[in-house]
Amino acid sequence: MEMTEGTPAALESLAKLVRYYILASTTEAGSGHPSSSLSAADLMVGLMFGGGFRFDVTRPGFSNNDRLIFSKGHASPLLYALWAAAGCISEEELMTMRKFGSPLEGHPAVALAFVEAATGSLGQGLSIGMGMALNARYLDKLPYRTYVLLGDSEMAEGSQWEAIQLAKEYRLDNLVGIIDVNRLGQRGETMYGHDLSAYEKRVAAFGWETILIDGHSMPEILGAFDRTQTLTGKPVMIIAKTIKGKGVSFIEDKNGWHGKVLKRDEFEKAVAELGDIDRSIRGEIPKPEDTAPQPAHPREAAEMIYPTDKPIATRRAYGNALARIFPQYPRIVALDGEVGNSTYAEIFGEHHPERFFEMYIAEQNMVGTALGLSRRGKIPFASTFAAFFTRAFDQIRMSRYSGANIKFVGSHAGVSIGEDGPSQMGLEDIAMFRTILGGVVLYPADAVSTERLVEEAARHEGIVYIRTTRKDTPILYSSTDSFVIGGSKVLRQSDKDHITIVAAGITLFEALAAYEDLKKEGVLIRVIDLYSIKPIDAATLKKAAWATMAIITVEDHFAEGGLGEAVQSALAEIPTPVHSMAVRRMPKSGKPDELLEYEGISRFAILQKVKELI
Amino acid sequence: MEMTEGTPAALESLAKLVRYYILASTTEAGSGHPSSSLSAADLMVGLMFGGGFRFDVTRPGFSNNDRLIFSKGHASPLLYALWAAAGCISEEELMTMRKFGSPLEGHPAVALAFVEAATGSLGQGLSIGMGMALNARYLDKLPYRTYVLLGDSEMAEGSQWEAIQLAKEYRLDNLVGIIDVNRLGQRGETMYGHDLSAYEKRVAAFGWETILIDGHSMPEILGAFDRTQTLTGKPVMIIAKTIKGKGVSFIEDKNGWHGKVLKRDEFEKAVAELGDIDRSIRGEIPKPEDTAPQPAHPREAAEMIYPTDKPIATRRAYGNALARIFPQYPRIVALDGEVGNSTYAEIFGEHHPERFFEMYIAEQNMVGTALGLSRRGKIPFASTFAAFFTRAFDQIRMSRYSGANIKFVGSHAGVSIGEDGPSQMGLEDIAMFRTILGGVVLYPADAVSTERLVEEAARHEGIVYIRTTRKDTPILYSSTDSFVIGGSKVLRQSDKDHITIVAAGITLFEALAAYEDLKKEGVLIRVIDLYSIKPIDAATLKKAAWATMAIITVEDHFAEGGLGEAVQSALAEIPTPVHSMAVRRMPKSGKPDELLEYEGISRFAILQKVKELI
Helix, strand or coil: CECCCCCHHHHHHHHHHHHHHHHHHHHHHCCCCHHHHHCCHHHHHHHHHCCCCCCCCCCCCCCCCCEEEECCHHHHHHHHHHHHHCCCCCHHHHCCCCCCCCCCCCCCCCCCCCCCCCCCCCCCHHHHHHHHHHHHHHHCCCCCCEEEEEECHHHHCHHHHHHHHHHHHCCCCCEEEEEEECCECCCCECCCCCCHHHHHHHHHHCCCEEEEEECCCHHHHHHHHHHHHHCCCCCEEEEEECCCCCCCCCCCCCCCCCCCCCCHHHHHHHHHHHCCCCCCCECCCCCCCCCCCCCCCCCCCCCCCCCCCCCEEHHHHHHHHHHHHCCCCCCEEEEECCCHHHHCHHHHHHHCHHHEEECCCCHHHHHHHHHHHHHCCCEEEEEEEHHHHHHHHHHHHHHHHCCCCCEEEEECECHHHCCCCHHHCECCHHHHHHCCCCCEEECCCCHHHHHHHHHHHHHCCCCEEEECCCCEECCCCCCCCCCCCCCCEEEECCCCCCEEEEECCHHHHHHHHHHHHHHHCCCCEEEEECCEEECCCHHHHHHHHHHCCEEEEEEEEECCCCHHHHHHHHCCCCCCCEEEEEECCCCCCCCHHHHHHHCCCCHHHHHHHHHHHC | CECCCCCHHHHHHHHHHHHHHHHHHHHHHCCCCHHHHHCCHHHHHHHHHCCCCCCCCCCCCCCCCCEEEECCHHHHHHHHHHHHHCCCCCHHHHCCCCCCCCCCCCCCCCCCCCCCCCCCCCCCHHHHHHHHHHHHHHHCCCCCCEEEEEECHHHHCHHHHHHHHHHHHCCCCCEEEEEEECCECCCCECCCCCCHHHHHHHHHHCCCEEEEEECCCHHHHHHHHHHHHHCCCCCEEEEEECCCCCCCCCCCCCCCCCCCCCCHHHHHHHHHHHCCCCCCCECCCCCCCCCCCCCCCCCCCCCCCCCCCCCEEHHHHHHHHHHHHCCCCCCEEEEECCCHHHHCHHHHHHHCHHHEEECCCCHHHHHHHHHHHHHCCCEEEEEEEHHHHHHHHHHHHHHHHCCCCCEEEEECECHHHCCCCHHHCECCHHHHHHCCCCCEEECCCCHHHHHHHHHHHHHCCCCEEEECCCCEECCCCCCCCCCCCCCCEEEECCCCCCEEEEECCHHHHHHHHHHHHHHHCCCCEEEEECCEEECCCHHHHHHHHHHCCEEEEEEEEECCCCHHHHHHHHCCCCCCCEEEEEECCCCCCCCHHHHHHHCCCCHHHHHHHHHHHC
């Protein structure tokens, strides 16, 4: 039997079926979150099968499908049940939930084509939805709408309020949030319990339209989604009073049932309570308008020009590069955390204002938005000070699980920024980005290599981090030199090298200066520009390790997880000793050179270390 | 001439002096943020010298002093100017600002006794203030008040709203925020410009009292601070309309003057505009009531009891330990991010409800609050899932610069949590905490070592991270075994060991199982429990490296920055090869054992690796 969309009887039957699937799949899995799924079941059935949601089930990736993100990722049994009720997941597949190898993971994973983004770390879905809504409104110019299911507990996350504030600023009336106010968090009542007005006041104060409903009344649910279609100029939040565990009397509104499944006998009892369940019915979702974004036609980028005698900061080269290469990579967009005149993202913004998004000082939402844009086919470059990406580590880590294609660009790396002091110094960023599975970490020393590596980053599918420097640095390379992800440059070498210095960015110039001083004393050393820290050019490093008596790494970053450990790891099976010079003392304000000296990563420190070893 | 407190003429003169100091110190330094300092000058002069602020300038650390935190840390020239005007910093010292070795750093640093916490990464001060206010209200029970100066730009940070929401929940009427609405951010206008009502609506919606004033009208400023003294039941936000650069006509309200200092000639012109400046005056601050918190008397803790045959999760041992040792460390408080029934912080909460703070799902504010408590002499233990500490990396990093004494406890480490999937798996936490300068990273394998290491953490002054495991694990140790920060345990060893396995936590049991299997085949290996990953027991590792042909590290964590790289770093100068076994494939849902196998960190994988090497 095929249901006609949206009749009350059909929706009632579908809601029952969805509840049945939630209970069956979680009991089969032996773990999961049935109670948190049941509270939102009516809301989501009303959304998906009530007629308002448009989705071509045969093309989950279709550009004009409405998007649905479960920010409360632990309600994944509901998500899977919905797509099963839509006929897109078989009952058999549903029963593989949480089992090894199943795309139906404990929390939504993009292995399942109907999942827009991996969620499960709370408070991230609204930012991702914002990225998708921004894309619809300002880039692809498509009528699709983005819906985000939110938990009440997760409204405590500040990231939610970053998204709420900025979605209003960008007038995203194509973005709809739904808060499932089921009163209970993991370990007890939430801050506001069932007080819907607490959410209403706060969300409305940020300029959103709010609609309060009983989340188990289908007419109210349908009425609310209906209203969201016509409201303009601002995003809408549906705030729904729900009962955790709704439909299973003995767990309804009860504490102690978070993340707990029914045992077999409890399951039988619960199913009996649900009454007749028609497992043959399937909900129909109307297709969206068959429209697609204007295809972008890549054109060749202009060539860069840097006079070889004029030092220039790599952060500025980043801005130049992005503006320059855009014609060749027309899927690029840029986002910046209110420091575009420091990161030089503003150069891109000046050239392509329609593709530059000011994200203000809210890094978590910037990264979530970038993920939403990436999932809609864009190539987002997101920039702020290297230090401030630590603010969004959770979003960065989660974006990896969504298969993100984001380029992060962190400026003001290291103690060499000088007087501003440690709060502004990126000293953990290499370590942080190195942990991203399959991620790329680039740290160019001069403008030419920066430009080339920005191009490589745009070409590369996946997460790339580019670390830039505040100070002007000399031009080292010519525009014919090539730079690749996973590469390095041997800048000084001979048959008589005693020691190899491996450096990148600012310390590369210290190493080159030390080379000159040592050469005057008749001591030759090898100098390698390790501009690609991950992946690492193990072959070149190993060759140097066998050819010289020791490796010295020098980095303007804390010792842990940085360039030094990357090299040690690459050479861990080779007997040549690797000595790490890195930031090990409490950083402070001072002149760049004073600080390099203080931390023992200056040309003099390198010179001394080499002499000590030979 | 000594000023009597609070007369209008005195305050006017002091405001002029403060402006003069701001300009003089920044022009002398050649960098800094005069315009952002000038906008808040009248507000802060009114606060500090208007009579409401109580502070014993001879005892900056005194427990009943009012606290003043500059969340907008870039207004440090104002902070220093205020303390200079209070007679606590000499003019000579003021002129050392931003110079190497000066306690007057580019952003406030705790090297200066009048700085309550290091700031400069925006949006963190209110959380820190919340910790200090919580301390006053619920722990030390002192009448001191906490004031936080906020920038308008930084209100975009979600962390602000986490603090705002929770300060209301804890009814902190001893907490006063002051938003310096100077309209201009770093690169242009803020989202709301001079629309004070935008801030008012939002802050009031979260239940705070709001007071709107002209931030350059001394009567309005004094009136506002007066009102904050009598309001009860909720925190207060003063929202002040100010002019960036106020007092220097040619930079007032002008874009392009953020973080820019006056040149010498501009400085002379600005000083002329200020009119007569009396550099001999000093502002008086009344002393607070000479009252101190009840001293806590440590009592000996009870002994732990774990039957050796009953496996128990280390996360549960954490909760047990904290409750048990509290009498001995009565400065302990516990905070948890709404997962106390998973981290088992709830055990402490049940025993000591008055010292347990539910922080809801808002990790950034939890860490900031912990810092505030730490700065007031408490020993905060803050817990959530290991994965979710990534949410607060910026706060963790900054807390180090405040000399924090915080213990972070992250549960649900690694792929071995199983079915919940990657969003819940802590796989970057060791790398993250290892970057903290001087920080300690502990990863106990069984309940006994966990209890001992929780004790060590409480005893240790500084940042400690303890990684706990979800699954029950067997008891390995007896209560007479000792565990120290920087230690390790050699669990299996002989004269004939071929290889050394270094593991910690869950993988230690895999290593021990591999040992048994290999022994049956006549192959002996050494097994080391590296429960202290930082600092690391280099001596024991080196001994093993010289005694065996290879080291194999095994960890339930990504390869980068984890246990393996810590060991490689410790052995980087020793020729013995170090092989790292770690999480290198995209994690997913599954049974713990399936996932250990999939990632190649199981007993079988170890067995195979050993055989491959010998």
